[in-house]
Every structure is written in structure tokens, then in C-alpha cells.
Amino acid sequence: LAKTTQPISMDSYEGQEVNITCSHNNIATNDYITWYQQFPSQGPRFIIQGYKTKVTNEVASLFIPADRKSSTLSLPRVSLSDTAVYYCLVGTGGGNKLTFGTGTQLKVEL
Amino acid sequence: DVKVTQSSRYLVKRTGEKVFLECVQDMDHENMFWYRQDPGLGLRLIYFSYDVKMKEKGDIPEGYSVSREKKERFSLILESASTNQTSMYLCASRQRAGVNTEAFFGQGTRLTVV
Numbered sequence: 001l002a003k004t005t006q007p008i009s010m011d012s013y014e015g016q017e018v019n020i021t022c023s024h025n026n027i028a029t030n031d032y033i034t035w036y037q038q039f040p041s042q043g044p045r046f047i048i049q050g051y052k053t054k055v056t057n058e059v060a061s062l063f064i065p066a067d068r069k070s071s072t073l074s075l076p077r078v079s080l081s082d083t084a085v086y087y088c089l090v091g092t093g094g095g096n097k098l099t100f101g102t103g104t105q106l107k108v109e110l
Numbered sequence: 111d112v113k114v115t116q117s118s119r120y121l122v123k124r125t126g127e128k129v130f131l132e133c134v135q136d137m138d139h140e141n142m143f144w145y146r147q148d149p150g151l152g153l154r155l156i157y158f159s160y161d162v163k164m165k166e167k168g169d170i171p172e173g174y175s176v177s178r179e180k181k182e183r184f185s186l187i188l189e190s191a192s193t194n195q196t197s198m199y200l201c202a203s204r205q206r207a208g209v210n211t212e213a214f215f216g217q218g219t220r221l222t223v224v
Contacts, residue, residue, distance in 0.1 A: 046213065097155065098204070100153035101152050
């Protein structure tokens with residue numbers, strides 16, 4: 001899996017848009033970008049996946065520039081319940097190994 | 111809905127004990143994983159299995175072993191528990207390796223070794 005770099009932590013307030021950027025300079029042609037979310041005392045859960053341009057679902061948007069060396073997870077109008085750790089993973093998924101990093105701890109306050 | 115069930119939420123064991131952590135998934139998934147999570151270190155992969163009786167070491171396999179005798183069950187074994195194995199342990203499964211196959215996690219087992 002390609003190595004990823006993301007901020008250790010971010011703070012925000014309710015109602016704001018939060019953007020978490022992940023760097024993956026050595027992303028391979030066949031690699032996809034996947035984000036997971038982990039609430040306290042729970043296992044991570046899949047939130048979004050993309051290959052290029054923009055992907056949007058009911059939880060978040062994922063922006064991927066043309067060179068694909070980075071990606072940005074966008075959470076619109078966050079609430080206290082969005083406080084969680086967000087993990088960026090890059091790979092084809094073709095291998096069996098599934099590796100997470102340290103993630104980004106997002107803290108949302110009133 | 112996919113369900114990944116870990117046998118215990120909290121476990122306290124003594125140093126030197128043999129410890130079994132059990133994980134069961136109900137969706138006929140091929141891949142299963144064991145992670146440990148410690149503050150500041152993120153999720154670290156201990157072992158994974160891509161089929162019955164097949165297993166591979168992850169990034170931190172020392173002090174652990176695994177067993178997968180049936181497709182739905184993946185066990186993590188601490189042969190002789192030590193205090194540095196006190197941690198949150200998370201099991202996950204996914205249907206197979208592939209770009210659109212998301213992983214599903216259990217609720218975790220918080221193991222304390224005293």
C-alpha cells in the first residue's frame with residue numbers, strides 16, 4: 001500500500017465545513033483512495049472511496065486532484081457527533097493486507 | 111447487515127496466561143484481520159487470513175498466533191500474555207481483497223494483562 005500522510009489532529013466548531021487532506025505521493029496507477037471513520041470505543045467504518053475527481057455520498061465528499069498525489073475528505077456542516085478519528089488508505093485492494101495508519105483525530109466543539 | 115462479533119468487550123488476564131480472543135463474522139467473508147490499537151499508534155495489523163487455514167503475518171505478529179479452522183471464525187492467541195499486550199484488539203472482515211470491498215469491524219476487546 002502507498003504510504004499516506006495526514007494531520008494528527010484537527011479542531012472545528014459545529015456548523016463548519018471540515019477538510020482533511022491526505023498526501024500520497026507514491027500512489028500507483030491502480031490505487032484507490034479509501035477513508036474510514038472511527039468513533040470512540042468502536043471499530044472503524046468505511047465512509048467513502050474514490051479514484052479521481054470527486055465522489056459524494058450522504059456522509060462526505062472526496063476530492064482528488066488530477067495528479068492524485070493527495071486527496072481531501074470534506075465533511076459539510078459538522079456536528080459534535082462527527083468527533084472521530086479519520087483514516088486515509090491508499091491501495092488497489094488487490095492484495096489481502098489491509099493497513100491503517102494513525103489517522104486524524106477530529107474534535108468538534110460547540 | 112454484516113455482523114462481526116468479538117467474544118468479549120473487556121477481559122482481564124494474568125501475566126503468563128494463554129489468552130484466546132474470538133471473532134465471528136456472519137457474511138461468508140474470505141478475509142479476516144486482527145489489529146491492536148494503542149494511543150498515538152493508530153491501528154496496527156497483527157495477523158490476517160485470506161481463507162480457511164491460511165494466515166499471514168501483519169506488521170506486529172510477535173507474541174501472537176492465530177487460528178482459522180472455519181471460515182466464519184478467526185481466533186487471536188496470546189501464548190503467554192505480557193503486560194505490554196494490554197491494548198484494544200479489533201477484528202475485521204471483508205468479502206475479499208478488492209477496491210470496492212469495505213472492511214467491517216467488531217466492537218473491540220479491551221484486554222488488560224496484570
